[in-house]
Amino acid sequence: MSKVAYYPGCSGQGTSLEYDRSTRAVCAAVGLELVDVPDWSCCGSSPAHTVNHVLSAALSARNLDLAHSLGLDVVATPCPSCLTNLRNAALEMEDEAFRDTVNALLDRPCAGRVDPQSVLQVLVEQVGVDEVARRVTRPLTGLRVACYYGCIMNRPPERMRFDDHENPMAMDRLMEAAGAEVAPFPLKVECCGASFGVPRGDIVARLSGKLLDAARGLGVDAVVTACPLCQMNLDLRQSQINAALREHFRIPVFYYTQLLGLALDVPRSELGLDRLCVDPRLALGKIKAPAPVR
Amino acid sequence: MRIVDLATADQDFIAEVEARSHQNLRTCYQCGNCTAGCPYTFVYDHSVSQVMRLIQLGQRDAVLQCKSIWLCGSCQSCTTRCPNRIDVAKVMDVCRHMAREQGYATEREVKLFADAFLRSVERHGRAFELGLMADYVLHSGRVFTDADLAPKALARRKLPFRPHTVVGRDQIERIFQRFRKGGAHV
Numbered sequence: 001m002s003k004v005a006y007y008p009g010c011s012g013q014g015t016s017l018e019y020d021r022s023t024r025a026v027c028a029a030v031g032l033e034l035v036d037v038p039d040w041s042c043c044g045s046s047p048a049h050t051v052n053h054v055l056s057a058a059l060s061a062r063n064l065d066l067a068h069s070l071g072l073d074v075v076a077t078p079c080p081s082c083l084t085n086l087r088n089a090a091l092e093m094e095d096e097a098f099r100d101t102v103n104a105l106l107d108r109p110c111a112g113r114v115d116p117q118s119v120l121q122v123l124v125e126q127v128g129v130d131e132v133a134r135r136v137t138r139p140l141t142g143l144r145v146a147c148y149y150g151c152i153m154n155r156p157p158e159r160m161r162f163d164d165h166e167n168p169m170a171m172d173r174l175m176e177a178a179g180a181e182v183a184p185f186p187l188k189v190e191c192c193g194a195s196f197g198v199p200r201g202d203i204v205a206r207l208s209g210k211l212l213d214a215a216r217g218l219g220v221d222a223v224v225t226a227c228p229l230c231q232m233n234l235d236l237r238q239s240q241i242n243a244a245l246r247e248h249f250r251i252p253v254f255y256y257t258q259l260l261g262l263a264l265d266v267p268r269s270e271l272g273l274d275r276l277c278v279d280p281r282l283a284l285g286k287i288k289a290p291a292p293v294r
Numbered sequence: 295m296r297i298v299d300l301a302t303a304d305q306d307f308i309a310e311v312e313a314r315s316h317q318n319l320r321t322c323y324q325c326g327n328c329t330a331g332c333p334y335t336f337v338y339d340h341s342v343s344q345v346m347r348l349i350q351l352g353q354r355d356a357v358l359q360c361k362s363i364w365l366c367g368s369c370q371s372c373t374t375r376c377p378n379r380i381d382v383a384k385v386m387d388v389c390r391h392m393a394r395e396q397g398y399a400t401e402r403e404v405k406l407f408a409d410a411f412l413r414s415v416e417r418h419g420r421a422f423e424l425g426l427m428a429d430y431v432l433h434s435g436r437v438f439t440d441a442d443l444a445p446k447a448l449a450r451r452k453l454p455f456r457p458h459t460v461v462g463r464d465q466i467e468r469i470f471q472r473f474r475k476g477g478a479h480v
Contacts, residue, residue, distance in 0.1 A: 011421075016452075017452070041419040105473055107468060200403065
């Protein structure tokens with residue numbers, strides 16, 4: 001069984017609790033053991049790196065150090081924003097001068113190295129799509145989805161080192177393994193408006209509106225994401241987008257782990273489908289009753 | 295139209311942006327790939343490639359007082375697609391750092407939101423969404439920000455009423471304290 005350190009990220013404790021829960025459930029179902037980073041703290045998200053790169057790296061470095069103390073090589077996070085910060089800090093701290101400046105802000109200097117990866121990467125590379133497919137007992141036959149990766153999961157490629165930066169396929173392949181029909185989504189790495197929802201809602205309405213419009217054009221039943229911020233912009237803010245653009249989008253936005261969980265027959269109580277703002281029942285109703293598994 | 299006086303190139307400014315971003319900005323030949331892929335151009339006052347050109351021309355005020363550096367979403371499209379491997383998003387970040395340090399905030403709400411977020415992290419060790427929204431509303435005076443979403447988020451238990459406090463939160467507080475004392479620039 002594979003075993004990695006796990007960094008849930010702040011949103012997993014609140015706005016995207018269902019992502020954290022379903023991630024844990026799916027990993028358990030495919031035999032991936034997650035060991036929580038003890039007493040982890042916020043990575044600083046986007047605000048920290050827009051203020052100062054040393055401050056940002058220091059907030060991440062405390063967590064890298066805690067992850068390292070578990071004696072595991074990889075720390076996995078479901079959130080692309082956490083991933084970016086942890087990865088940037090880990091890479092930039094290979095430079096000695098930078099590392100010293102960062103360590104000067106910490107109580108305990110960050111020791112050792114640990115490789116931050118997305119849970120998506122660990123699922124695809126350590127568990128494998130075939131292994132996931134083998135464990136699917138309730139295929140999502142009849143459900144047509146668009147996989148949306150968001151902007152920073154794979155960019156820039158020399159930093160993120162996973163999948164393709166213009167046309168990533170990891171989530172597409174997992175959804176296909178789960179039995180869903182995956183539409184080729186041309187905007188899969190376009191930005192949703194990031195963290196501007198609060199200070200500049202107009203930006204999110206425009207950019208996320210474009211994504212929903214493209215998804216609707218593909219005739220999909222749902223959008224699937226791997227990012228808590230993208231999910232929030234597309235789902236929780238879908239009513240604001242509709243109001244701002246005089247639109248009538250009603251597209252449910254799942255975390256890929258929620259749909260994977262359904263296919264792996266994870267108990268529904270662990271998937272948090274009732275936490276989605278756009279009612280997912282119509283989409284879920286498209287799933288044909290699975291053939292009995294002997 | 296604003297006139298850029300090429301005789302007044304601020305060489306120190308160019309050197310500082312280059313040093314702090316670790317990028318060689320002279321290699322930008324204005325191909326426009328960054329601008330072509332940037333999803334935020336519609337709200338910018340200067341497109342990314344224009345910002346890059348203004349830096350090359352040493353136009354400190356024009357750069358540090360523009361809105362674009364605050365509205366960059368760090369989506370990494372520019373960095374990914376630059377043919378000369380310039381980390382353009384990092385350059386935008388560094389310009390925003392310098393603007394902050396010199397007291398500019400041409401997109402006030404964007405700055406206030408970042409400040410509220412970081413205060414939340416400093417206090418609790420993790421971001422506490424309800425608290426940081428209250429803080430943001432208090433400082434920005436935008437009382438009705440996302441008021442329409444609150445009932446939806448609360449009904450789905452997406453906004454916990456209490457912060458998840460970290461045991462070592464004083465360690466995080468000290469990171470911020472040391473940062474402010476040292477004014478770390480790299």
